[in-house]
Amino acid sequence: MGAGRGRRSALTLLEFLSRPAVQVAPELLGATLRVVSLEGAVGVRLTEVEAYEGIEDPASHAGRGPTPRSALMFGPPGVVYVYFSYGMHWCANVVCRPEGRAGAVLLRAGEVVEGEELARTRRPAARSARDLARGPARLTSALGLTGLDNGADLLDPAGRVHLRRDPSPGAVCSGPRVGISLATDRPWRFWVDGAPSVSAFRPGVRRARA
DNA sequence: TCGCTGATCATCT
DNA sequence: GATGATCAGCGAA
Numbered sequence: 001m002g003a004g005r006g007r008r009s010a011l012t013l014l015e016f017l018s019r020p021a022v023q024v025a026p027e028l029l030g031a032t033l034r035v036v037s038l039e040g041a042v043g044v045r046l047t048e049v050e051a052y053e054g055i056e057d058p059a060s061h062a063g064r065g066p067t068p069r070s071a072l073m074f075g076p077p078g079v080v081y082v083y084f085s086y087g088m089h090w091c092a093n094v095v096c097r098p099e100g101r102a103g104a105v106l107l108r109a110g111e112v113v114e115g116e117e118l119a120r121t122r123r124p125a126a127r128s129a130r131d132l133a134r135g136p137a138r139l140t141s142a143l144g145l146t147g148l149d150n151g152a153d154l155l156d157p158a159g160r161v162h163l164r165r166d167p168s169p170g171a172v173c174s175g176p177r178v179g180i181s182l183a184t185d186r187p188w189r190f191w192v193d194g195a196p197s198v199s200a201f202r203p204g205v206r207r208a209r210a
Numbered sequence: 211t212c213g214c215t216g217a218t219c220a221t222c223t
Numbered sequence: 224g225a226t227g228a229t230c231a232g233c234g235a236a
Contacts, residue, residue: 050228059228061221069221086229087218093228106228125231137229179228 013155013163017077021051021096021103026190028094028105030169032113035143036160042143043114044133045166046107047195050177051188052093054102058182062102073102078155082145089137092145094154094163108136108178108189109197118144130196170194 017024026049034043052060054073061070061083072081073095081093081104093104110133112119119132119142126132133139145161152161171193176184191198 052228061228064222067222083228084220086227087220089229091228108228135229177228181227 013165014078016165017094017096017154018098019096021053021105022188024094024096024103025049025051025105025188026172026174027165029172029190029192030166032164032166033107033110033143034114034162034164035145035149036162037144039144040118041115042112042119044110044139044143045113046110048109048189048191048198050106050108050190052104052106054097057186059177059180059184059186060102060104062104063182066102070102072151073104075099078153080145080149080152080154080161082140082147082150084147085137090140090146091136092140092143092149106136107139109134109191109195110139111195111197112142134197 016027028049029046032043032045034041052062054060054062055065057063060073062073066074069083072079073093075095076099077096079095081095082090085091091106093106096103096105112129112132116129116132120126122144123132123138123142126138131138133142149161153159154161154163169192172190173193174187174190176187177189
C-alpha cells in the first residue's frame with residue numbers, strides 16, 4: 001500500500017469486500033480474477049460488473065430473504081457464489097458485506113490476461129479474443145468455474161481462486177443492469193469506458209407465454 | 211451488425 | 224408450473 005494510491009489500496013481485501021456491493025462493484029473493475037486448476041491457470045481482468053444487494057433489491061437472488069440457493073449471499077464476504085442459469089450456464093459473483101447482510105457483485109465481462117490458450121479450449125465458440133469472456137456465462141466458462149466452486153474462498157491463499165485489485169482501472173461508467181425485469185431503474189451496472197469486452201446492453205424481457 | 215429463437219433445468223411460488 | 228443476473232446460431236439487412 002504505497003502513499004497516494006487512494007483508499008482502495010489501503011483497505012485489506014476483507015475490509016474492501018465487507019462494504020455494500022454498490023460500493024465494491026465499481027472498484028472491482030480492473031481487478032484480475034485468477035483461477036488455478038490441474039489444466040493450468042486462467043486470469044481475467046474485469047471490465048464489467050453488476051451490484052446485487054439483499055432484501056432491499058428485488059432483482060437480487062437475495063431479494064426475498066435467504067433461500068437454499070441465496071444463503072451464500074448472506075454469509076461472510078470474499079466467497080465466490082456460482083449459480084446455474086437458464087438451465088445451461090454458470091455465472092459467478094463475489095459475495096460482499098459482513099455476515100448476515102446479503103450482497104454480491106456479478107462478474108459480467110473481462111479480458112483474458114493469462115492462459116488464453118486454455119480459455120480458448122473452454123470457449124470453442126468464441127470468434128475472437130474479446131469474445132472469450134464477454135458476458136457472465138462466457139466469463140465463468142473461460143475461467144473454468146462451475147457449481148463445484150460455489151463457496152470458494154478468495155481470502156484463502158491456498159485456494160484455487162484469487163483476486164488481485166488494480167487501483168487504476170480507467171474511466172468507469174454506470175447504467176441499468178442487464179437482463180432483469182425488476183428494479184431496472186437502479187444504475188448498478190458498472191463498466192470500464194471503451195473496453196471492447198463489455199457486453200451489449202439488453203433490457204430484461206419477460207418471455208411471452210406459449 | 212442486428213434481431214429473433216430454441217435450448218434446457220434449478221429454483222421458487 | 225412458470226420463470227430466468229444467458230448464449231449460440233441463424234437469417235435478414
